[in-house]
Amino acid sequence: MRSAGFQSIEIVPTALHPLVYAESLNAPGKPTILFYGHYDVQPAEPLHLWTTPAFEPTVRNGNIYARGTADDKGQVHIHLKALQALHQIGGEFPINIKILIEGEEEVGSVSLWNFVQKNKEKLKADALVVSDTSMLGKGVPSITYGLRGLNYYQIELTGPRRDLHSGVYGGAVPNPLAALAELFAKLHDKNFRVTVPGFYDNVKQLSKAERKALNALPWSRKTFQEAVGAPGYCGEKGFTTVEQLWIRPTLELNGLWGGYQGEGAKTVIPSRAYAKFSTRLVPGQDPQRIAKLVEKHVRKLLPKTVTCKFEVLSTGKPWSAPYHAPIFQRAQAALQKGFNQKAVFIREGGSIPFVTQMYDTFEVPCVLIGFGLPDENAHAPDEHLYLENYFSGIKAIAHFYQDLATL
C-alpha cells in the first residue's frame, strides 16, 4: 500500500486477526470508493497434494501457484498495482479511495463487522468494489451481481460413552457413525432437494428474463465438467446447472469423521462421530431462520440412541444487486478495455458476507469484479491465478478507477 502511494495506513488490532486499512482522500469533488479484500486463506491441507509448497508462490504454465493467489491475495494485488500505476502517472489517485483488507473472511468476518459498525462515517463511500469472485471462463471478463449466503454447522454425535470393541459389543449397541450416515442420507430427497421443512419457503423467484439471460451466458458445460472431473453429475431437479450453482440453495457435507482412520484394521465402535456441513442460501432466505430449521430437522431425524451437540459456526446472507446502475456500466466498459473482450453480468455460488453487510449498512452499489477462474482450485491444493488475467486485470482496474473520476 505504501509503495502504491498511500500515506495513511493502519493495522487495526481485533479479537482475532487484525484489519489493514488505508485511505487517500485527496480528490475533492470526485467519488469515493471503498475497496475490500481479505488476506486470510482457507487451510492449505492436505499439504502433500501441492505440486510446489502452498506458501511459496511459483510460476508455472502461465499461472502463479500458492494458497491465496486466486482467493484473495492475488486479486487484492491487482488493485494495488493499478492504483500504484495511476499514482505514478498522475502524482495522485484520480478518485478518493479507501482500502479495507480483513483477515477473517473465511471464518465469518466477525471482527470486520464490529469495526464497520463502529466506523460507519470513516468507511462511507459512493460505492464498494470487491475482487473476490471468478470470471465465467477464460476470455470472459465478468461482473458478479449475485452471491449465495452461507451458514456453516458442526455436529457431534455420541453413542456409547467410550470406544467399544466391535466384536464384544457389535450388534446390540448404537454406532454413532451409522447414525451420522442415516442422518445425512435423509437430508436430501431423490430429486436432490433439501428435506428440511421450510427450507425453500421464502426463496425469491427470478423473472423469466433473468433466468433466460443467465442461461444464455457463454457458460461452458465442457469446461465445468473438465474442472470437476466426476464420473457423473447430480443436482436439484427442474433447474439448469447454472441455476443449481447460482440461484438455488444447497445443503452440503464438508467433512465427516469418526472411528479408526489409520492403516489396516481396528475393530472399534467409536463413541463419537462428527460432521461439518453448510447451507448455501439465496435471496429471500433468512440465515438465522434457516439455521433454526436445520437444527430442528436434524434433531428430529436423529434416533434416541445418540445425543447431538449442534453448533452454528457462522451465518451469512445472500445478496444480489441492480446491475443496470451507471457504475456497473462503467465497470463493464473498463473490463472491455483491459481484456479486449465484452464483459458479462453473472451470479456466483459462493459467499462474501461482507458484501451483504456493507450493502445493508451503507446502501451503496457493490461492484464485484472477479479475476479468478472457476478451475483455479480456490480452497483446494494447487490454487493458482492465471497471469494473463492478473495483468489484464491491472489494466482494467486502472481504467475503472480513472474513469470513475468522471462519474
Add this chain to the structure above:
Amino acid sequence: MRSAGFQSIEIVPTALHPLVYAESLNAPGKPTILFYGHYDVQPAEPLHLWTTPAFEPTVRNGNIYARGTADDKGQVHIHLKALQALHQIGGEFPINIKILIEGEEEVGSVSLWNFVQKNKEKLKADALVVSDTSMLGKGVPSITYGLRGLNYYQIELTGPRRDLHSGVYGGAVPNPLAALAELFAKLHDKNFRVTVPGFYDNVKQLSKAERKALNALPWSRKTFQEAVGAPGYCGEKGFTTVEQLWIRPTLELNGLWGGYQGEGAKTVIPSRAYAKFSTRLVPGQDPQRIAKLVEKHVRKLLPKTVTCKFEVLSTGKPWSAPYHAPIFQRAQAALQKGFNQKAVFIREGGSIPFVTQMYDTFEVPCVLIGFGLPDENAHAPDEHLYLENYFSGIKAIAHFYQDLATL
C-alpha cells in the same frame, strides 16, 4: 518363558512380525497342550484419552492399566506364571507343552498361518488352549465355546477429481461424503438387519436348548449398559441382547472420514470419502462368500456419480466347539478351584481366526478360557486387567495343567 522353565525357545522371523515359539516335551505318556496367545495389540490412539501412558503399565483401583493387559499380553502372562509355579514345584512341567505367541492377531494372523501350515507335525497337540476372551462378568469364570468370524473391509469413494469450493460448485456436483452416508444408511433395514442379499442364508440355527442355556446365564443387562453408557440401545429384532452379541452376524462401521476435519470452517466438497467397516460372522457363514456378497451389494447401492475402490483387508471364519468333551469339564473344574466360583460355558462376539484355523487343521478340542472382563476397554483407551482375575487365573491354570496330566 526362560524363567518359567522353558529351554527350547525360538524367535521365528516372518514377512511381518516374528513368532515366538517354545516347547517342553519331557512328560512322556502325558497329554500335549498347544497354548496360543498374541503379543500384538490394537493401535493405542487416541492417546490423549489415556489416564496414564498406554505403554507404561500402571496399577490403579485393583487393575493394571496398559495397552495389551486384557488383549492379550496380560492373559498370556497368566499361563507363563502358572507354568513357572508348576515347574518350580515339580522340577518339570506335568504335561508336554508347546507355546506359540504371534504378533499379527489384530491384523489377520497371516504369518502365523503360513508357519502352522509348514509345521503341522511340530505343532501337533491333543488340545489347544487359548486365553484371549472375556469372563461373563466379575466372579463368573467362563469357558468360551463359540466365536464370531470377522471380515474387514475398506472403501474409497471418488466423486470430483479434486477438492472443490462448495460455493462455486455446490448444488451441481456429486459429494462423495453424501454418497458414503447414503450407502451406509442402506446397509441396515429398520429391524437392524443387514440388507446384503444372501447375508443370512446359511446361518446355522441354534437348538432351543442352547438358546435357552445362553439366555439363562448370569449375564447382567445392568453391567452391560453401565459399560456401554449409551443414551439408548438397538439391535436385530427377534433376538435377545446376548443372542445379538454372540450368535447373530453384524455389519458395523469402524471408521468414516473425508473432507475437512480441522478447527472452524472449510467450504470444501472433497474429492474422496473413506470408510472402514466389518462383518461379524456366525457358524454357517462362509467368509469368502460373504465378502463377495458385501462387495456386490455395495457396488449396486452406489450411484454412478462416484467410483469405488473396494478392499477386503481380512477374512476370518466363525467357530463353535462341542463343550461336553472331557477337557472342557476339566477346565470347568480347574476354574472352580482358582476362583471359588462355578465356571459357565459362554459364547463371545469377537473373533480369533487362529482358533478356527487350528480347529480345521488339527481337529483337536480348543479350550478358550478368558480372564478379561467385558468392560476392560480392550481396543480402547485405558485398557486394563482386573488383578484379582490375574491372580485367580494363575491358580486356575496351574490346576488345569496339573490336572490334565491325569486325562
